[in-house]
Amino acid sequence: MMTELTHVDGNAAAGAFAEVLGFDVTTATLTCAGCGRFGPFAESHVYHRAPGIVVRCPGCDHVLARLVQTPTDVWLDLRGAQSWHIPFPSTRSPVGCAPQTSWTRWGDCTNIAVISSTW
Amino acid sequence: MDDGLTPKLQWRVARVVDSEPETESAQTIGLAVPGWGGHLAGQHVDLKLTAEDGYSAQRSYSLSRPADGERIELTVQQIAHGEVSPYLTGVRPGEEIELRGPIGGWFVWRPVEQARILLVAGGSGIVPLMAMVRQRIVMGSTEFRLVYSVRSPADVYYAQELGHLERDCDWLRVAVVYTRTATPQTARPPGRVGSGDLAVPGWTPDDGLRVYVCGPTGFVESVTTKLIGQGHRPSALRTERFGPSG
Numbered sequence: 001m002m003t004e005l006t007h008v009d010g011n012a013a014a015g016a017f018a019e020v021l022g023f024d025v026t027t028a029t030l031t032c033a034g035c036g037r038f039g040p041f042a043e044s045h046v047y048h049r050a051p052g053i054v055v056r057c058p059g060c061d062h063v064l065a066r067l068v069q070t071p072t073d074v075w076l077d078l079r080g081a082q083s084w085h086i087p088f089p090s091t092r093s094p095v096g097c098a099p100q101t102s103w104t105r106w107g108d109c110t111n112i113a114v115i116s117s118t119w
Numbered sequence: 120m121d122d123g124l125t126p127k128l129q130w131r132v133a134r135v136v137d138s139e140p141e142t143e144s145a146q147t148i149g150l151a152v153p154g155w156g157g158h159l160a161g162q163h164v165d166l167k168l169t170a171e172d173g174y175s176a177q178r179s180y181s182l183s184r185p186a187d188g189e190r191i192e193l194t195v196q197q198i199a200h201g202e203v204s205p206y207l208t209g210v211r212p213g214e215e216i217e218l219r220g221p222i223g224g225w226f227v228w229r230p231v232e233q234a235r236i237l238l239v240a241g242g243s244g245i246v247p248l249m250a251m252v253r254q255r256i257v258m259g260s261t262e263f264r265l266v267y268s269v270r271s272p273a274d275v276y277y278a279q280e281l282g283h284l285e286r287d288c289d290w291l292r293v294a295v296v297y298t299r300t301a302t303p304q305t306a307r308p309p310g311r312v313g314s315g316d317l318a319v320p321g322w323t324p325d326d327g328l329r330v331y332v333c334g335p336t337g338f339v340e341s342v343t344t345k346l347i348g349q350g351h352r353p354s355a356l357r358t359e360r361f362g363p364s365g
Binding site for chain 1: 128163164165177179197219220222223224225226265336337340357358359360361362364
């Protein structure tokens with residue numbers, strides 16, 4: 001008998017992150033600060049049946065990111081990832097070309113509170 | 120085509136235009152979304168219901184076909200004792216629902232891609248994969264194979280359309296895998312998807328395949344393990360898992 005798995009994947013958290021960050025996170029490649037594994041946000045394990053969203057590394061279960069929404073704010077904790085490698089939307093690059101990329105390092109961040117004006 | 124990733128996602132109000140039963144427990148719902156800019160096959164939307172006291176609940180639902188102007192469509196499986204799905208399967212034309220999307224650029228298929236496509240669906244995981252099939256009808260040039268795992272014949276979504284498409288389209292082959300009850304003419308005994316079900320005749324993992332797997336988390340884990348065991352590269356697999364909350 002298979003134990004019921006309670007996680008889903010990064011696709012399910014994409015709306016909440018996109019609303020705050022303003023870009024599609026599913027195609028971003030995250031490097032885990034715990035084990036060094038890197039992979040797309042879409043393939044991470046997401047636990048969202050709680051007050052917040054917890055994103056975990058599929059390799060070692062280390063927490064990569066947390067997002068908690070209050071009635072007025074969003075709290076975002078991204079310290080569990082060493083880096084986010086974010087491709088620009090494919091519409092900006094011609095078909096067949098490698099997408100341009102930008103790098104953002106979160107290594108020195110602790111809790112980042114992002115105030116969303118839309119809530 | 121607008122990939123829907125910019126500008127920033129915001130909640131907007133959609134109006135139900137039609138709602139038809141897909142199976143005994145699933146409903147296909149058409150929504151009109153003012154200003155909808157199109158979406159990619161495989162993308163989803165978040166729906167939000169808000170109670171009078173301000174309590175709100177959100178769920179993600181995959182879009183089941185390419186947009187028709189400002190009309191989008193999704194299929195909702197009613198989950199017993201679920202919080203959102205029983206309401207959605209009962210909505211009537213004219214009612215309004217808050218929605219944001221389209222969401223996700225990973226679990227998508229673009230018609231310009233040349234790779235052969237293997238789709239593996241578990242239950243209502245067929246929805247975003249059906250959007251890819253329907254997109255391929257309109258655009259694209261690649262071969263599709265669909266392995267569709269369902270409990271019984273009565274649980275098959277889009278049954279008639281899939282039957283017609285398989286008959287009329289030489290680029291599509293569909294294998295329905297019954298896990299509990301099969302049709303009398305099905306030779307395969309009912310049971311979970313096995314390695315043999317995932318081996319496409321004439322295709323090998325080296326062919327530059329792209330595989331999309333969508334279903335409950337346990338289904339996706341089981342299928343991807345088998346695919347990797349057959350020699351598929353992890354980088355060729357794209358997965359979407361959904362949980363039991365409804």
